[in-house]
Amino acid sequence: MVNTKKKQKPVSLSHGRPPAVGKPKASLSSKATRNLIQTHHRLHKALADATRQGDEQTASAIKQQIEEKGGLKSYQQASIQGQSGDRGGDTSRILLDWLPKDLPKGRTIRMLEVGALSVNNACSKSDVFDVTRIDLNSQAAGIEQQDFMERPLPDSNSDKFDIISLSLVLNYVPEALGRGEMLRRTCQFLRALPVLGFGESAPDYFPSLFLVLPAPCVMNSRYLDETLLNQIMVTLGYAMVKKKLSTKLIYYLWRYQGKGSEKRHRFRKDEVNPGKTRNNFCVILE
């Protein structure tokens, strides 16, 4: 029998729709949105490489190109459009679907949303979370302009959070080592004590990290797969609670146990999945 099924083309990283909510005024086509996001990521990666190599001339030429293409603001607009209802919707809906239905109302559960583009996503609207939103470039009142990597560390447990949302942010970080540092830093913002008063099943879900990535970062990379991601997260003190794979995105909920593995592992750039059609997404943990 002839196999009529078309061979599936491996998905590129750019296929992963980076996100948001609400529609910008002038609507771009899905393809134009994707191109803009892809170009922004590519230029940022090139800028990081040039900066690392001390090549100031190339770095400043790339910076100019980024600005000519509208910079972070245009990228965010494209992301907002990419996550409008007609193009797949807001990723935080998945988190709400996963969480127990008996969580207390009244915005008592503290959430830190890193890379927030809107104050109106499902979690913000839910009446469950007291959301602190930050972004490198604030697009709205209610979003603090701040780099998570420079956010002052919490002084006390009450300044920490029950959940951190890192939705389509880790893949924005241009370098593998920076990604590992970002994941490591999340632990310092989460309450390590058992959660009380959030309902019977809440301790199974909090404190936690909601992590969303373009699916190809995990499913089609030479340097990362699910086993490796899991090892990195376990080393940091996380355990996977939930996972969902869609055609474009991969969603995880990781509960923070407060203690990483006994032995401190290092994760370098090692090839786990050879192949010409794969991408180079990688997380390094020193």
Ligand SMILES: C[S@@+](CC[C@H](N)C(=O)[O-])C[C@H]1O[C@@H](n2cnc3c(N)ncnc32)[C@H](O)[C@@H]1O
């Ligand atoms: C693709 S958007 C994701 C928006 C939103 N989280 C979502 O899922 O729709 C990525 C956002 O992360 C922000 N971002 C990247 N690195 C960041 C950092 N270190 N601190 C704060 N925001 C960051 C960028 O400015 C950008 O607005």
